[in-house]
Amino acid sequence: MLIIRCPYCEANRPEPEFRHAGAAHIVRPLDPSATTDAEWAEFLYHRDNPRGTVAERWRHIHGCGRFFNALRDTVSDRILSTYPAGQGRPE
Amino acid sequence: MIGASRQEGMMQRLLVGRMFQGRLVPDSMRTEAGGRIDRARDLRFRFDGVDYLGCEGDTLASALLANGIHLVGRSFKYHRPRGILSAGAEEPNALVTLRRDGGRTTPNLRATQIELYEGLEATSQNRWPSLSTDFGALASLAAPLLPAGFFYKTMLGPRGWKLWHRLFEPLLRRGAGLGHAPTQPDPDRYARYHDHCDVLIVGAGPAGLAAALAAGREGQRVILCDEQAEPGGTLLTEIRALVDGIPAREFLARSLAELSAMPNVRVMPRTTAFGLYPHNHAGLAERVTDHLAAPGQDLPRERLWQIRAARVVLATGAIERPLLFPNNDRPGVMLAGAARDYLLRYGVKVGNHVVIATACDSAYLTALDLAAAGVEVKVVLDLRSSAEGPLPEAVRKAGIPILTGGRVLGTHLRRLRLDSVLLGRADGRTRWFDCDALLVSNGHTPTAHLAAHARAPMHWNDTWGAFLPGSIEGVASIGACAGATTLAEALAQGAALFAAVPPPVEAELPIAPAPGTLQGAETGCVFVDLQNDVTAQDIRMAVGEGFRSVEHVKRYTAGGLGTDQGKTGNMALFALTAAASGLAPAQVGTTTFRPPYTPVTFGTLAGPARGDLFDPVRTTPLHDKAVAEAAVFEDVGPWKRARYFPRKGETMHEAVAREVAATRATAGMFDASTLGKIEVMGPDAAEFLNRLYVNALTGLKPGSCRYAVMLSEAGFVMDDGIVARLAENHFHVTTTTGGAARVLHHMEDYRQTEWPDLRVWLTSTTEHWAVIALQGPKAREILIPLCEADISALPHMAVRDLTIAGAPARLMRVSFTGELGFEVNVPARHAPPLWDALRARLAAIGGTLYGTEAMHVMRAEKGYIIIGQETDGTVTPGDLGLPEGRAKPDFVGKRSLTRPDMLLPDRRQLVGLLTENPAVMLEEGAQLVTEASPPPGTPALGHVTSAYHSPALGRSIALALLAGGRTRLGQRLFVAGPRGGIAVTVAPPVFLDPEGARLHG
C-alpha cells in the first residue's frame, strides 16, 4: 500500500484514499474531428510502459476529490513527486 | 536441586502413564539438565493416537525428539518416510495437523514451530493407513514414472488429457496433497490492527536486539517482532561468549528487561513479519492463543498487524542448508545447527550415537556441545579438503576423529529410522558407521525474504554461496541476513544504525561462512527440495530439456513451490541449475521471493470480515417495506434489491408473470432508489452535459427529461440514464445502479482536467433521493389524488417539483416498462410514508408491487437495453440502434465512432430472437451460429444477451448481439447448446408496442 502526498491537501495519505487514473500529460486534441485515425488511436490507446519513472494521474477520491499528477518509479514504487493537474512534468 | 526435581518429574510421569490407556513412553532422550524448558511442568500430548510426555517450553518437534521419535511424516510425492530436519520456520518435512475442541483443526503446521501445551493432539500427514505402514510408499517404486514435468508432459495433447483425467489424476489426488482443510466453520476470532512506528525491527537476535536497544534509548518508537516464543535468536544457544562482561544469555535477559521497561518500545514474540510491501508497509501475524491449552474467550486467536514504519530493520538471520548425498532424506538426518538447538534450548539429544557431515565450521560447535552432553560423536566428516582453525582444533582435542575431503555415499534405514551411514574417504576407501542420527551442514543462506519483498537488490556472495540483500532507502538489513559472521559483528551492525556503541564481546568461537558444496549430488536419489520431492536428477533433467531460467526450472520441477518455499533447498536448486547450465550462480540468479514468509491462516487475513461483515451491504430507504412484503432479494453490486414478491406457494416464474401482467393491466409499483443520481448545476451545466452525452442536451427545455447515453472516449457505451432539466442552470441526472460512482468520476475527470473553464458543479445525490416507480395504465389515477398540483396533462418525459402526500417530490414522467409511468423522487426520510400512501392506492385499484425480475422482463419486451447485459464495453450506440449524435458538435466518444473498426458492416448489432419452439428459453451468453451442429472451431456470429419468458407475448423472447444483425432480420439461425443447436428467427428487438401507444397513453 503506497503513501501518497496530495498536493492540494498537502498531506500524506494511504493509497485507499486515492484512485489511479492512468497516464498523465495525455492531451486531448482541441478538435478531435481534425485528427487522423492514426493520431486519434495514438491518443486513445498508445501508452508508454517504462521501467523507471512514469508520470501518472491520481485522484484524491476519498479526500478533496481532485485530480493531480505523480511521478512514480515503476521499479521501486517510490513516488518522486506529486503536483497539481495542469502543471508541467517536473524535471 | 535440578536432579531432585527431575526425579520428581519422572515419578509423576510414570504415575500419569498408568492413568493412560495408550502406551506412554518417558522422554528418554532428555538430558539430565540444561535447556530452557521447565522440567517441573509435564505436559501430556498425543501424536498419531499415542500419548507422550513433554515439558513446558517444548515445541512439538523437541518433545517428539525427547521421546526418541524422528519419523513424523511421509513425503508429498513418493511417500518416503521423513523426519524432523530443522528446529525452525524452515522445516520442510515435519508438517502435522493439530486438532482442538469444537471442530478446530489446522493442517500443515510445522512441528518445529508448535509450542507444546497440555492435551495437544497432532497427527501426521500424507500417510494411509498409518505412518509406519503406508501404501502410498509404493509410489516410490514408481518414482521413474513421475519425473520432473510429469504433469506438463502428461497433459500435452487430447490423449494426454484423457489419460490424465481417467488414470493419473484420481491416483495422484488420493496419494498426494498435504493436509486436509477443516470441514467446520472456524469458531475462533481474529483481530486486525494498524500501527505506526519510527523503527520496525524484524528478528530479536543479537543484531535486532542491539538495534532495538540503541533506537529505544534514543527515544524512538520501536516495534521489535520475533517469530519465536522466546526472543533472542542465536543468543539463546550462545553458551561461550561474554557480552558486556556477562554471559550472552544473561545479556539477553538484561536487554529484554531493559526493552520491556521502555514505554516507547514494544517487543512482540510469536509474531511473524510475513511480508514487506511498498513504502515500508509490513504485514505481521501475531499468534495470540495457539500455545495455550485453554484459550480464553476474551482473546483473539491471531492478530494481523499492518505496520507502517519510517524505517525497517531486517535482522532475520540465516538458514542452514542440508548436504546433498544419496538418500539424504531419511528420518534421523538433521541439520547440525538444529541438533544443537534441541540440545541447548530443549535439553534434547537427537541421538545417542551420531555422525556429523559438514562443509561448514558451524557443525563443529554441534560436535563439541553434543559430546559435552554425553552423546557419542563417532566422526566429523568434513567435505572440504582441510579442517583448521580453533573449532576443528577443539573438536580434535575432545577426542572426536575428523575425516577431511570425504563425502557421504549413502544412508541405511532400519525400522524407518536411519541406522548407519556410508562415508567415503579422500583416498577412496569407504566405511559404514552405525549411528542413530546424521547431522549435516552445507553452510547458511541469509534470510533475505523480506528484503526481497521490498525489492532490495540481491548480490551473489562467493563466501556465503548465497545472495545477500543490498540496501534500499528506509530498509536496512543487519546481522547474519546481511552477511555478518560473528556475534560481535551482528551487535555492532545493530548499534551502528543508530550511531550507538556496541557492547564488547569476549570468548566467542567465531564461525566462518561457507559457500557450500554440490559434492554428493552427482548420482543416486539426492533430494534438493524435501517438501516437494524434487531431486538433483530432476533439476539436471529440466536443464537438459532446455530450461535455462531458474524461474522455469522451479516451475517445471516444482522445487521451492511447497509451503516452505524452498527455504532449505532453493540455494542448491540454483547451484545445480547453474552447474548443469555451465554458468556461475550469479549468472543464474535467484527466483522471486513472494509473501508470505511462512503460511498465514485465512482467519488472520480475513479478520473480522466474515459473515455479516464480509461485504458491506447497501439497502434503500424502502428496504423494510420490501421485507414486510416478503420480497425475495437479489444482490446487485453491494445493493440488496427486491427481485420479486411471491404470494404463498408461488414460484419465481409465477410471481414474475403475475407482476408483469398486473402492471401492464392496471399498475405496478417498484423501488428504484438504487439508481445513481447526480445534481449538475452552474451556468455551463447544459454545455457540460452536452459534451458528455451522445444526445443533444443544450436545447432541452426546463421541465423536460431526455434519455441519454454516455460513451467512453473510445466510443463505447458506458452508461445510460435520464437527464432532467429542472431549471436553466440545474439538472438532475440519473445513472445505472452499478454505474453511479464510475459516471461521477468520469464527469469529474472531464470537468477538472479537460474543461476547467466550464462553470459547473457536480454532487452525488444517490443516497438523498428515494425513487418510487409507478408504471401501468392506471399509474396516473393512483397519483392524482395525492398530488398538490394537476398532473393530468403532464406529458411523457416531463419533470415537475411538487408536493405529493405531503412530501416534497421531484416527479418525472418516464418509463422503463413501455407503460405510462412515473418516477417519484422524494428525500429519503419521506419515502416510507409516501410508499404507504401509494401502496394503499395501488391495492385499491388492483395493482401490484413488482421487483427487478419483472422490471427486466418488461424492459426486454420493449427492447430497452441494460448496461452490462446488452453492452460489454465493445458496443457502440449504433450497434444498439441508438442515435449517434452525428449532428452534434464534439462530445466524449464522438471521434471514435468514425474510426474504421466502428464502421464495419459486420459489427454486432442488437436484435431480437424468437425460438421456433416458443416454450424453449435460451441461455444468456450462448453463441449464435448458422448451423445446428457446426464443426469445432466455427466462429460465433454473436451471443444471446438477455432471455426471458414474456407474459405479454406468451412465449420466450431474447435479445442478442449479432454480426450485421439488422441485415439478418427474418433469418433462421441456431443458438449453440449442450444438446445441439436451438433454431431461432432473427427479429427486431422491440417485441411489444413498437409505436409506443401505451407509453404516451
Ligand SMILES: [Zn+2]
Ligand atoms: Zn486532497
